[in-house]
Amino acid sequence: MKKVRTRFAPSPTGFMHIGNLRTALYAYLYAKKNDGTFLLRIEDTDKERFVDGAVDVIYRTLKTSGIEIDEGPLNGGAYGPYIQSLRSDAGIYRKYADELIKKGGAYHCFCTKERLESLTDKNGIRTYDKHCLKLSAEETAKNLKDGLAYVVRQNIPKDTPTAYDDLVFGKINIDSNDLEDNILIKSDGMPTYNFANVVDDHLMDITHVIRGVEYLSSTPKYNLMYDAFGWERPVYIHLQLIMKDATRKLSKRYGDANFEDFIAKGYLPQAIVNYIALLGWSPKDNVEKMSLPELIENFSVDGLSRSSSIFDENKMRWLNSQYVKELTQEEFTCLAAPFIRHSKASAFDLSKIAALLHTRTEILSDIPGLIDFIAEYYDMDFDPTLFVNQKWKTDQAVAKKILSLFLEEEKNTEFDEEALHAFLPSLAEKYGYKKGQVLWCVRIAVTARASTPGGAVEMLGLLGREESVKRIERALKSVAHI
């Protein structure tokens, strides 16, 4: 049995969106599940689309995701170089193009743009008519010698069986007469995807080609090329698209489908990886939360879906909250700290705030909105109607009394949580209120928010005596006229 080798072969367009990452993930999972090798190859044959630094983004994203590259441009390997522009410079594609031409699988084409355009039919579809295939060897040699611009085209035979088996979609059968003689080498000497991809997959001993479904119906062309060269065909695993909604696919054009954007929003990498693994693949059992090693363990091709799936950030958010809860207090504090500081609440006890936030945070960027009242209390309007609570039968008048009593009695307690936990109920009891009434009014007074990450005891403890008193005095003013 041949050792499994899979590859992720992105073109360096500047960033990794979730769909690309998922393709990389599945290729990685498949390789690792089968004790194989996962490699990265950069497909930068389109000079116009090349973006500087794109390779770094790809490495960074895969590294953050936990996907380890066995061979690639930055870490090397026995099949290099792993960047197609370098391979082109080395003359690899030129050499194999010549070989394919000799074997009858390709030919030189000298057709001008004008001639090509004249081939356009009434639907705006252009099909090449194999015009240059009919050129004699002498004519071709003369054209070449005269320095005419040319491309190399694949020679797709007519009436040829093309059926192949895809591991996800099953048997795919396309009439070879519907296949066009694609360009293999552009007039600038660079190979197209159609050629470089096949040559490199063969040269790099790729056993399983895992890629997007957009190649499903052009794969017969590639197979014909393998056949013409006399090479062994790889196994194909085509992946359905990830959609933004029912009709639009997820793309960088729609904004935040970008891995690094999600990280910046406070998603944990393992949650993102876990979620996208589930988009288009499902495990045998009903357990959805899986670490990367568990994904490797459970991955199998028959769990791959044939229909496209819509990206649902809501579910990723939920999954993220599961991972957040699993964090230790220290880990969470460390991750939450930048978001807490961002909200200007850093004058208060950071680890105390983080502790309150831990079970209430789904994604880290929720944090500023959860704790804005800590630092921005005096910038916020105080709404005295917040004191009205039906369950506890409180209103502004009750609040006025309770807050006044609190100020009279506060010197009898320390402002740590243990002391407050005893003090507040005793205050209620002493003056004939329900515990909840006191707690509600006090909490509202010091936070100006209907809901807060913690109750009255926690809020007072966090703010401390001086600040708490100051805030209660302010709140009291808002009900002074009652």
Added chain:
RNA sequence: GCCGCCAUAGUCUAAUGGUUAGGACGCUUGCCUCUCACGCAGGUAUCAGGGGUUCAAAUCCCCUUGGCGGUGCCA
């Protein structure tokens, strides 16, 4: 236009001819509780439509509809 692929709740999915159509997110009810959240226990909602085949169809076949992809000197 032509070719190919796909079709289970709002979303991700399970089911491989016989299930009260299972799970998860969401939404929702209740419990817990000093708010919110967490947690726990419930609830809600699905086989695109029409024909076949069969004792029996979400499942197999055909058609329709809808969506997507390909048809580039993009990948």
